[in-house]
Amino acid sequence: MTTWKQALAGSIPEALGAEIEVFETQIGLRKLGRIDEKLFAETRLRRGVYGQRYDNGQRHDGVESQSLAFPLADLTKGPQTKWDAPGMQRIKVPMGKLSSRQLEVMAELAEEYSDGILHVTTRQDVQLHHVHIEDTPDLMRRLAAVGITTREACGNSVRNVTACICAGTCRTEAFDVMPYAKAVTWFLLGHDDVQDMGRKFKISFSGCKTEPCGLASFHDIGLIARTREIDGATRRGFELVVGGGLGAVPYAAQLLSDWVTEEELLPTCQAICRVFARLGEKENRMRARFKFLVVKLGIAEIRRLVAEEREKLRPDPRWVSYLSHLGELDEAPLPEPVAPATPEAEGFARWRATNVKPQRQPGFALVFVRLPLGDFTSDQARGVASLVRRFTTETLRTTVEQNLALRWVHDADLPALHAELVALGLAAPGANGLEDVVSCPGTDTCKLGISSSRGLAAVLAERLGGAESQRSADTSALRVKVSGCFNSCGQHHVADLGFLGVSRNVDGRRVPHFQVVVGGEWANNAGSFGLAIGAVPSKNVPAVVDELTGRYERERQPGESFRAFVQRIGKKEIRASLERFMAVPSYQQDPSYYRDWGDPREYTIGDIGVGECAGEVVSFVAFGLAAAERGLFEAQLLLDDGEWERAAARSLAAMVDAARALTRELHPNLGTGADEIVREFRDRLVEPGIFRDASAGGKHATYLLRHHAAGPPGDAALARQRLEEAQLFVDAAHLCHEALVARASGKVAP
Amino acid sequence: MSQALGWKLRVKVPLTAGGELDAHEVGDTFHRWIQQRSVDDVAIYVSDYRHVANGPEVLLVGHATDLVLDRAGGRLGLALQRKRDGAAELVPAVHDALRRLYGGAARLAESLGKPLTLFASGELELRLTDRLRAPNDPATAERLLPELRRALEPLWAGRSFSLERAGGDAEPFGARATCAAAPAIAEVVAAAARL
Numbered sequence A: 001m002t003t004w005k006q007a008l009a010g011s012i013p014e015a016l017g018a019e020i021e022v023f024e025t026q027i028g029l030r031k032l033g034r035i036d037e038k039l040f041a042e043t044r045l046r047r048g049v050y051g052q053r054y055d056n057g058q059r060h061d062g063v064e065s066q067s068l069a070f071p072l073a074d075l076t077k078g079p080q081t082k083w084d085a086p087g088m089q090r091i092k093v094p095m096g097k098l099s100s101r102q103l104e105v106m107a108e109l110a111e112e113y114s115d116g117i118l119h120v121t122t123r124q125d126v127q128l129h130h131v132h133i134e135d136t137p138d139l140m141r142r143l144a145a146v147g148i149t150t151r152e153a154c155g156n157s158v159r160n161v162t163a164c165i166c167a168g169t170c171r172t173e174a175f176d177v178m179p180y181a182k183a184v185t186w187f188l189l190g191h192d193d194v195q196d197m198g199r200k201f202k203i204s205f206s207g208c209k210t211e212p213c214g215l216a217s218f219h220d221i222g223l224i225a226r227t228r229e230i231d232g233a234t235r236r237g238f239e240l241v242v243g244g245g246l247g248a249v250p251y252a253a254q255l256l257s258d259w260v261t262e263e264e265l266l267p268t269c270q271a272i273c274r275v276f277a278r279l280g281e282k283e284n285r286m287r288a289r290f291k292f293l294v295v296k297l298g299i300a301e302i303r304r305l306v307a308e309e310r311e312k313l314r315p316d317p318r319w320v321s322y323l324s325h326l327g328e329l330d331e332a333p334l335p336e337p338v339a340p341a342t343p344e345a346e347g348f349a350r351w352r353a354t355n356v357k358p359q360r361q362p363g364f365a366l367v368f369v370r371l372p373l374g375d376f377t378s379d380q381a382r383g384v385a386s387l388v389r390r391f392t393t394e395t396l397r398t399t400v401e402q403n404l405a406l407r408w409v410h411d412a413d414l415p416a417l418h419a420e421l422v423a424l425g426l427a428a429p430g431a432n433g434l435e436d437v438v439s440c441p442g443t444d445t446c447k448l449g450i451s452s453s454r455g456l457a458a459v460l461a462e463r464l465g466g467a468e469s470q471r472s473a474d475t476s477a478l479r480v481k482v483s484g485c486f487n488s489c490g491q492h493h494v495a496d497l498g499f500l501g502v503s504r505n506v507d508g509r510r511v512p513h514f515q516v517v518v519g520g521e522w523a524n525n526a527g528s529f530g531l532a533i534g535a536v537p538s539k540n541v542p543a544v545v546d547e548l549t550g551r552y553e554r555e556r557q558p559g560e561s562f563r564a565f566v567q568r569i570g571k572k573e574i575r576a577s578l579e580r581f582m583a584v585p586s587y588q589q590d591p592s593y594y595r596d597w598g599d600p601r602e603y604t605i606g607d608i609g610v611g612e613c614a615g616e617v618v619s620f621v622a623f624g625l626a627a628a629e630r631g632l633f634e635a636q637l638l639l640d641d642g643e644w645e646r647a648a649a650r651s652l653a654a655m656v657d658a659a660r661a662l663t664r665e666l667h668p669n670l671g672t673g674a675d676e677i678v679r680e681f682r683d684r685l686v687e688p689g690i691f692r693d694a695s696a697g698g699k700h701a702t703y704l705l706r707h708h709a710a711g712p713p714g715d716a717a718l719a720r721q722r723l724e725e726a727q728l729f730v731d732a733a734h735l736c737h738e739a740l741v742a743r744a745s746g747k748v749a750p
Numbered sequence B: 001m002s003q004a005l006g007w008k009l010r011v012k013v014p015l016t017a018g019g020e021l022d023a024h025e026v027g028d029t030f031h032r033w034i035q036q037r038s039v040d041d042v043a044i045y046v047s048d049y050r051h052v053a054n055g056p057e058v059l060l061v062g063h064a065t066d067l068v069l070d071r072a073g074g075r076l077g078l079a080l081q082r083k084r085d086g087a088a089e090l091v092p093a094v095h096d097a098l099r100r101l102y103g104g105a106a107r108l109a110e111s112l113g114k115p116l117t118l119f120a121s122g123e124l125e126l127r128l129t130d131r132l133r134a135p136n137d138p139a140t141a142e143r144l145l146p147e148l149r150r151a152l153e154p155l156w157a158g159r160s161f162s163l164e165r166a167g168g169d170a171e172p173f174g175a176r177a178t179c180a181a182a183p184a185i186a187e188v189v190a191a192a193a194r195l
């Protein structure tokens, strides 16, 4: 039978295809027990293949914990992670930009490998849940065929680069940041200098300082567009902030430089990544994000280190090559409206008031499609794709508020577009406002979830929807965001009303609670964080929202923001007004408090697992040595198939992989050409006597030097001999790695 | 990978006209089945998508199959989707899905204290979600509709039924079967159990 690999041959860019092949081989090797589970875990994370709740094979059913009897009971895909347990596939969508065809393919994947639902995240990614790991190579191939890679979507890597959805259409932007964000995305994707990080690393772009879109203040690198007049010409550059992050304790990013020229953008980002990879915490994952390094060393020292690292970088033509085609991502409208005479359907006026944002360009609008909890079905996705084709020129975006946005819609087409969205069940008004509650996955699918953020968000959205006539526009514009635990993926710190899941013990029973955080600032690139007020039982959160929005509605002063209101009346007063919601009735009085939203099971925190947000810390060398092992395995298969010439080439490439991994430890600017790698390996590791082991001395190093210098082997027997020697070389490389680690830590090499 | 061998598909029995099921109650029932360890698959989770319009409302997520209270196309019904470990041939794959679907429908009605007649006896929707084996085109229709017909024949006690291609071009290959003179739903459930 035809496979997806065969069916898509010729449609997948070579590099993406090769990466997926490698991943598929790694899956095979793990099944054979030939890759360590930790290494495999980080490998799959770097392909966006993430764990999901219950993947340790245990699930509490409300009465007791049940073991899930998966077929391959003993096989794991990471520490305490069952092979057969379904997982989440994160699909990177750089800057949220998607074509209609890409969306259609995601819809197909959702119904074939997942549960028929696409989920938009708070970082503009799309996630599919309940995906089996063995389906992921084909899933990735189908994405690659439409130009999407899942590479480095999770794990200790540079995550999806986010950007303003209004870029290019916004009244307040300095310039369109899209081409710059794209350049950073592709430059850092798979770059050697971002392979050795101790934790994930997030970058965002914003076109201006005052609007929220870029959310620069809580990113590892936040870039804010600005211009300067230099020598009579307008020059483009960026204000660059670093070390922001949410999590349990949020940190606001600090100013690294108020002016980074467009030519220096890529090397500066590269230098920052290098500093983080070199000096960031690797042992204690709770302190491994870049924000901790910035605080530990101070921004002045980080600035000095980045400048120093910048000087050491090997020049790269890609730093500036993209500048010659900055207009490549420019979007244009359809020449004419397509359905200007369509009558306005019921609800149009409110939808237009809340879901449509006029563009800088007169006559055009940006339309938000509100997705409840970020979810939409495969059928709806296909419907949206056809609307994108009909009403725009491929201008779709995913948004950080878990919605979709269509840009460049003719004002005259808004009634027709609205009517089509009504037919799709996607015309809910109130986008990005009070009823459009944002939530992380929480206990639905996240291994770390403490309380049901989605259950709560669904209840809040339902209660708040339809009550807009009783509210002022100021109140309707408030933002509510919910996180299932302190990791803050729901971005509750920067909401007007934020909630984070916690648990409390009442009379020996667990009760789901949410910590209330008020007065965070979404504007000014998420300019400030909210105040924690106290924890309330989950079941009382809707009443808390009523209380707080009601007070704001009644007591606010003209023009007063919610944040200013909170500051004026004070934390003490707010806490006093919430005190009555904090009590928990006894189980006998009201057992519903002891269950979470949307879940009839008695509440427990027993299902919390080990998170994979942090990934496994696997060094660049370990990845390189694993690649060498994989190469030897493939060479063996080729040899077994009688393809001895290809086998010899593959085994030599495996040795080069191992040599590069080791040499780069001493020479971070090492290139990728085999001649350079072999030369530097000889000069830095062989001649100083570093690459040697107790029994063979430096003999195994000569295999690489000899095979590289010699041409292809003349027959199968010689190819087999070379493969055996390559195996000895890679084994020796492992020993050399241990020696290097011991040397670095001041210990004696084994 | 091994998945290439088995069919992935989805069958749905709609509710009779005007019929409704409370998604909340269905979700609670699915949870109870898990507690009772009485699901014929490794039952993993109950997903709640009531917030989504015209889609799955509640899913009993299993290792190889999901049982879904589903409103896709605007019509509420119960669906069974086979995600993995399916039969390599279409007819046995459909039979397995029908057995599970009608078995699930009967059990759900019983658990909720509802009459089995809540489910339509003479209507069935099919979707072959495996786009590699069943691209949505006329050639697939020509090749697979006869097989689907053969698979459905035992369901309605040999009575005549129509089977038509259904759904839009961008959707997976779909078909709708209608048996105007279908026997009572209890008989259909019994027939499915024998497949």
Ligand code: SF4
Pocket: A440, A441, A442, A443, A446, A447, A448, A449, A450, A453, A483, A484, A485, A486, A487, A488, A489, A490, A611, A613
């Ligand atoms: S905030 Fe916590 S529960 Fe929510 S997705 Fe992040 S880690 Fe999971």
